[in-house]
Each structure stands twice: as C-alpha cells, then as structure tokens.
Amino acid sequence: MASILKGTSILVLAATLAAPCLALAESAYPAGPIRLLVGYTPGGASDIVTRTVAAALGKQLGQSVVVENKPGAASNIASAFVASSKPDGYTLLLGTIAMSINPSLYKNLTFDPVKGFAPISQVASSPFMLVATRQSGITSVPDLIDKARKAQPSLTYASAGIGSGANLFMEYFRSKAGIPLVHVPYKGTVPAVTDMLGGRVPLTFDNIMTNLPLVKEGKFVALAVSTKTPAAIAPDVPPLSQFVPGFEATAWFGLFAPAGTPRAVIDKLNAATVKAMQDPQARDALDKMGAQAVTSTPAAFTTFYKAEIDKWGAVVKAADIKPE
The missing domain is CATH 3.40.190.150 (Bordetella uptake gene, domain 1)
Structure with missing residues (x-):
C-alpha cells in the first residue's frame, strides 16, 4: 500500500511541476x-x-x-x-x-x-459570380432559366472539376431554380475558361476573383452573385436570391x-x-x-x-x- 501511495505522490508531484511549465510555454507563444x-x-x-x-x-x-x-x-x-x-x-x-x-x-x-x-x-x-459567355446570348438570370427549360439538348456549364466550388454552387442553383443543366468538368479553372472562351460551354459559376476580370474584359456577362447583397467590387451585379428565393452561398x-x-x-x-x-x-x-x-x-x-x-x-x- 505504501508503495502505491508513494507512486501516486510522484505522479501528482510531476503533474504539479509540469503545469507551470506548460502555462509558461503557452504564455511565451509564439517563440x-x-x-x-x-x-x-x-x-x-x-x-x-x-x-x-x-x-x-x-x-x-x-x-x-x-x-x-x-x-x-x-x-x-x-x-x-x-x-x-x-x-x-x-x-x-x-x-x-x-x-x-x-x-x-x-x-x-x-x-x-x-x-x-x-x-x-x-x-x-x-462571393461566387454566375456568368455566361457573350456567344451564348444569355443576358440575365431570368433569361438563363427560360433558355435552360427550353434548350434541347440541355445547356452545359463548366467547372474546375467534380466537387469543385463551381460544381457545387451551380448544382445548388440548378436545384433551387428547378432547371436542367449538364455538368462539364475540367481539370482546373484554366482549361474550363479556355473552352468557354472558345464557345464550347456557355456557363460557369466560379469565384468572383476568377470571373470578374473576364467580365471587365467583355468576354463574360455577369448574371448574379451568390451572396445576399451585391459585392462591393461589382455593385451593379444583382444577388441571385433576387431571382431564386432562398439562395445564399x-x-x-x-x-x-x-x-x-x-x-x-x-x-x-x-x-x-x-x-x-x-x-x-x-x-x-x-x-x-x-x-x-x-x-x-x-x-x-x-x-x-x-x-x-x-x-x-x-x-x-x-x-x-x-x-x-
């Protein structure tokens, strides 16, 4: 029994001595x-x-x-x-x-x-920005929704790959709007944009950091942003929730x-x-x-x-x- 008590005392003592050292290390962080x-x-x-x-x-x-x-x-x-x-x-x-x-x-x-x-x-x-190519003739979200419902075959959209933000944001929009869209995944943003500029895919929904420069160059048409309010850097682009209630991302x-x-x-x-x-x-x-x-x-x-x-x-x- 004495040996057990002695062992326990040593553990308690070690913990007691270690606590101030740990506190000192944390207070000195970062060293x-x-x-x-x-x-x-x-x-x-x-x-x-x-x-x-x-x-x-x-x-x-x-x-x-x-x-x-x-x-x-x-x-x-x-x-x-x-x-x-x-x-x-x-x-x-x-x-x-x-x-x-x-x-x-x-x-x-x-x-x-x-x-x-x-x-x-x-x-x-x-925010993410929903955009269409100039060649597509799509000029607004209501226009996109109307064309998507009538298009044969279905409209396509590009993304940087399966599971990418562009894929998920567009699927979220597609579900909320109740429209058919076909996903065309690429291995990265650059090849996706390249094919869009070549007229092979009309739509994407990617980070505003990626899409806004192309909008300013006149290559893409900005349709909406994903946030509840307009982005400060693109105040004239409406929130998607204005056309699709409940959308926010x-x-x-x-x-x-x-x-x-x-x-x-x-x-x-x-x-x-x-x-x-x-x-x-x-x-x-x-x-x-x-x-x-x-x-x-x-x-x-x-x-x-x-x-x-x-x-x-x-x-x-x-x-x-x-x-x-």
Missing part, C-alpha cells in the same frame, strides 16, 4: 516561426488570401508566418498533414469551403474533418489548428487574427480581389463550419456527385 499550410498551388485565390493573412498575422504575433503550399486531392493532403501535426500552434491550416464539401465526397479521409481540427477564426469571404477562408492545441494558444491566435484582419493593407488587398475580411470567435467559427458541412453534404447527396 518562433509558424507554418501556415494551404492546399493549393501558388498564384490562385486561396494562395493569395493565405499570403495576405500570413503577412498581417505575422505583424500581430511578432513572428514570421511562413506559407507552405501543399496541393493535391482537393486540399485533403494539406488538411491531413495539419490534422496529424503536433498541436502546439506552430503548424496551422488556411482552410477553404472545400473543407466543408470534401467530407461528403471522400469516404476514406485519413483525418476527421471535425474532430481533427480546432477552428480559430474565419478570415475572409468572397459564399466562398469562405479560415484558420485551423490541429485538435488538442491548448486553449490559451487558440485564444491568442484568435485575438491576433481579429487584429490582423483589421489591418488596412490586408483589407485593401482582399477588397481588390473581391473578397472581404471576416472574423469570428472560435466557437462561432466551429458552428459555422459544421453548418457548412451539413449544407454542402445535402447538395452533394441531392445531385449524386461522385469524386473523380
């Missing part, structure tokens, strides 16, 4: 550079948002926030890496709307999309840490993120892209993230979308 992973290649919208956030967050934390691109598998490679990383606040993920789509598309994920992460804060959002970006990251670290990162996204330089960079800074508490972001998984899971199921 070195932070890795911020993004699941896409350099140069795209997600990468640009990530680098904007990294620069602003680094200023607030007083440490370098180093962006690391780890593309592949619709961002699942980066997500899996972060979910399995040490939960110390030094490896973070810039997640996108793909994180809420992938759980319903991929049945054999190597990480738990909810339990594997500690959400920190949303950082930005961006947005592309979002947010910061995640591995599950198990100490609460003190999450709170410090959240506070720094809120201040970072108020930085005029960061806000201006996002505004020019057609995005806007958005922040939230860890609890609110967790609730939002779970709701997005449910929302897009229902769209995937209704459209019977299968991964490539």
